[in-house]
Amino acid sequence: MSDYVFPRLERVRVTVPEHLRERFRALVEEKGWTVEEGVKILLAYGADRMTVSSMGPDAAHNEWSAARAELAVLRHRAYIADEAIRSLRLNVTGLEASNRQFQRSLADQRARRDRLREELRRLDDGDGGTAQARAGHRDRAAG
Amino acid sequence: MAAPWVIEVELVDEDWGAIRRAMDAAGPDVRDAMAWLLERGLDAFVADEAEWKALDGQTTDEAEARKQELKRREAQALLVSMRARTIAAEKVMAELGQTVHELGAELYANRRAMRPLREENAALAARLAVASGAGNGGGPSPGDAATHRGVVGWLRRVLGVSEGPR
Known part of the structure; x- marks a missing residue:
């Protein structure tokens, strides 16, 4: 802009x-x-x-012709802009909704990650570190 | 006395300059030069409309020249209005285009942030399942059993199958 x-x-x-x-x-x-x-x-x-100041008929005709042509162009440009505005507003609404939804989903996923990490840590603490070790071992074996 | 009727409009800078120069003709005694010019414009427009009607059907050179001048004046005035309206619409269009671009970039960043999180969570959940299984002797966890019962119950409801004897 x-x-x-x-x-x-x-x-x-x-x-x-x-x-x-x-x-x-x-x-x-x-x-x-x-x-x-x-x-x-x-x-x-x-x-x-x-x-x-008043002008002769030829000059008036020329100016009128030019003005009429410019008016036609401007009306077309305004029409195109109005159509684009309608479409862009729909895009903005859709994208804002998607981003809001993503923000909620990201927050949920982060909370879930923290929860899972915590559960793994507690399990690990509970049996002396063997759970994580076994899980890691199986992950590697599966991979 | 009625409340003032104020109308706010936008004009292209160049056209506004021409209008300001015309307002200077109002002189120092006129309190509101813009209202004064609006009245001059209204009077002239109405007078020209009446003249146009009077000229209707006349085909002399003089009449044609006059009609040409009246058409010129009207087209020039309409241009001033249309220029501002078009530019204003195109500005809004450009601003919205920029907003869409920024929101699109935000969406892309969100998507990019989401993928590794989901993958990490899936890996963590798998490790937890393995670790939990190891912790309770390898059998299904209470959560798994509850899920199983829920799925079976839902299938029965959907298929219309009653629960049989246990």
Whole structure:
């Protein structure tokens, strides 16, 4: 994750003035936007009107064509990303569950190992070391 | 007075720069330049929509040029929204990809830790069985007998065979 890969995103808080709320809500609903999309689109629309001087039809056509092509690419990229996010979230859930299960199993296996070692040690202590010696002897014989 | 309606959005740095420059036009008397620009944008958008409808069906050069400009404005504004939305989604995707990679490495390490433990436990259990057997004269341990009885009982239940006379 770095700014070398992705352009920086600025988080911006916009207060919708009270006298604007109904009109804003109505437009967003009519266009099928989310309120966040509505804010971004209208801020950009206002900025374009304030900062871009009018251009000839050819220049406008070229800019519109380029924008339309970029929009198509962005929509496709967003679709691919959304699909990947869905799949990756499933992977994360599955892997987290597997790792949790492994942690429990590892703890059980370690406890079992300690128990077995202890039992062997007690047996060994109980008959003067012959049990372990015999067991070791049979293990080697079996191997 | 209603509670303030605050909407948080993300904008690509470059687009945010253009919006900030436009906000400068608000002047020092405007308390909230962002709300001011939002209102300018809403007014302009609604006015352009009305103009688009009025131009519908007109095919003069002037009308076509005007329509072209209106389409340009709309496409540019939609781009600003879509750029941020796409980048945000791709960032989430990359972060999740990294998380999956880390969790996968953790799973691999867990598997690697599990195998020698199981093998060690199996070896210890075998040694214990041998050692226990040696300790009680070589016969089955009480645990083994209990296990045997349990298995036989389970088989009887599964097969529907009643316990015969002893």
